């Protein structure tokens with residue numbers, strides 16, 4: 664009986680610890696660049712088609728959530744897909760999604776501002792408006808000429824979109840291209 668009570672307490676403490684860690688990491692992510700709010704797969708497909716993502720190209724989702732875009736980029740577009748995420752629950756769900764869909768996409772538990780995107784052909788982001796100035800500055804500094812960016816919901820400050828793609832209601836995708844040579 665005592666053993667059972669101790670086990671129950673131990674399980675309770677572990678669950679409480681895990682729950683607190685998940686809530687804390689979600690709070691950190693919300694304060695950092697955006698809360699978790701997943702894009703529909705249809706939106707992701709629209710974004711990747713608009714960016715003309717080709718087989719073998721490098722694709723990054725900065726703040727990849729549960730990994731829908733990187734799995735679609737890998738499985739349906741044949742791209743080398745990488746996602747970065749700092750919230751533990753979406754990160755783990757993305758790893759499970761990658762495993763279950765037998766995808767070669769890579770998910771990194773990393774702050775998007777530390778992600779090196781110099782080899783990216785296409786970058787997707789769905790982030791809070793308040794951080795997009797910093798994101799745009801990073802992308803302008805790192806991306807090669809011809810690289811495309813698709814921002815969902817908000818425009819990138821200081822950059823002019825090549826195309827605006829309506830999704831539903833007021834929600835739009837904004838496609839940008841880094842100027843210079845490249846396609």
Ligand SMILES: C[S@@+](CC[C@H](N)C(=O)[O-])C[C@H]1O[C@@H](n2cnc3c(N)ncnc32)[C@H](O)[C@@H]1O
Pocket residue numbers: 689691692693695696697698699700701702703724725726727728729730731732747748749750753773774775776788789790
């Ligand atoms: C609006 S959700 C979009 C998720 C995914 N890109 C999609 O479209 O379904 C934004 C994601 O960014 C993550 N995030 C917020 N700040 C971050 C940071 N500094 N580095 C990496 N991920 C971050 C959040 O945890 C959340 O999962």
